[in-house]
Amino acid sequence: MSGPRSQDLLDEALADLGREIRERFDGRPSGPGEGEEPKAPDVDVFAIFGELRARTRTLGMRERRGELDEFGMDPEWIEQLRPALSLLASRWFRVRAEGLAEVPDGPVLFVANRSGLLPWDGLLVAHQLASVRGEAARPRFLVADWLITLPFAQPTLTRLGAVRACRENAEQLLRSGRSVVAFPEGVKGASKTWGERYKLQRFGRGGAVRLGLDLGVPIVPVSVVGAEETQPILYKVESLARASGLPFLPITPTFPWLGPLGFVPLPSRLDFAFGHPLDVEDSDPRDELVVSRLNEELRSRIQQMVDAGLAARREAG
């Protein structure tokens, strides 16, 4: 391997050069001489220079050794991002989560209301659970097709642990013992305009409930309050959207006026509430009527939790 060896030689040469120059300037060998009073340690410019050089040289060629999991999540990258994510959660969104203690152990199917354009809610629910229950219990959040195949969003979201929302993926994750955060409202939830905020849309065709029943996994309702305000959609342009490959082109207070900066979410406080698991005692996943009843029950419970969260925010002011 020639790369590291030449790098080592270079570093050595730089260190030698630094020592020599220092000796010449001071007129004596560096290091504390006898009888001298110790002076303040001077800044080693050469060491800094060497370090900077090493960093810039490897900037474009970062080679991550850590392995990805089979869905493309990069645990090493998440570990590096952890301080930034924690800062985002605590300072920008001021996340508060309640009911975390009651979340059952083992694989859990979390079902939450979807809001906001980009999946900040999914990312932060996953981050919150990972930071409280440990990295091994980090749930994977499901995102819609249009988002996971959007340029630039695709590699980033995949590495952060997002998975395309479909039954096969959720089933494989739950079977392998990992939790999943699902947003059954799908694109209808993400594309709600400001006037429809916090009104839960139809919960798909009951896929989440059916999967939970099939695998015998607890279904935990989660309410997300505050994410509607991060990217409030004032208007949807449908005609332009078709050309750009998006399901809709949103007009928000910041997008498209500020260009890419318009994707920066507004710093709204986020309140997560984790409810009791859905009571599914001996329900048959083959019985469509039972599935749709449970699906509606799940939706109304999350709606109640959202309403309660909104009332609490109003009281708090």
Next chain:
Amino acid sequence: MSSATTVAVTGLRTELGSRLVARLTARPDVVVVGIDHQRPWGLDAAVRFHGLDLTHPTADADVAEVLRKEDVTVLVHLAFRREPTPDVESDHELETLGSLHVLDACTAAGVSRVVFASTTMAYGARPDNPNYLTEDHPLRGHRAAHNVQNRVEAEGLASEWARRNPDRCLTVLRHCWTLGPGSRHAMARYFARPVVPMLMGYDPLIQLIHEDDCLRAFERATLESIPGVYNLVGRGVQPLSRLIRHAGKRVLPVPAPLMHRLRYAPSFAQTGDEPDGFYDFLRYLWVADGSRGFAAFGEPDYTTKEAFTAFVSERKLREMQ
């Protein structure tokens, strides 16, 4: 020599075909019959070679005659182009109609077992694929890749053949991109470029199988009766960008709409198709679930990353540790 199995192999000049024939001729209990358009250079003298053109209208009768004369019991059908050529019509004649001729000949000559080569590309690279495609997932192909469409059609013919001949054994092996020291196909050339183009903003997970693992599975399917459809893949997935960096190459991000405009620059896509037919496979997920294949053919020796490392170090793309 009454206990010897007679194995016919079509498509001797493919990478897989030439290596499979070499492996089979080394076995004392196998007689190998080779069928191809031209005799490959350096073919083992033990191989009973028959020069036949599968695109000929009466190829089915010709192949049946050879199979009957040689008393063939197992046929391995590998006669597919290594990569799509600009001649779409002739590719279709060979890959789809050639497969039909071979299958009809097997019916007529009473061949009891057919091993059929396919590819996981037949699932198609689509935004709505699940992360892991099982063998039961429908083959949706790709509109712009004619070689993939031909495989989808050929596989349809093969499953139709199995349905009409329930007493015979059909093994369909769908392998993902093979890579290894001997690879010389479009993917190998893609990674060997000094600057490797990639679609801007996309970094899909890529799955590879080492050519030795692929060969081992085909050999096993030839010698034993393992009916069914199997995905042949290596364990693990790697993002494309990481593979390119692993090969010590630079990435050239090209905006997807621009790539679409380059449809008249076939050399850019290295195939006769418009670039979508190749680059959509570097854009969307088409990773297959290999668990059924692992159970039937054993654990592969190489993971995706190890297969790629073997390819990179053999081709001396960069110095490896």
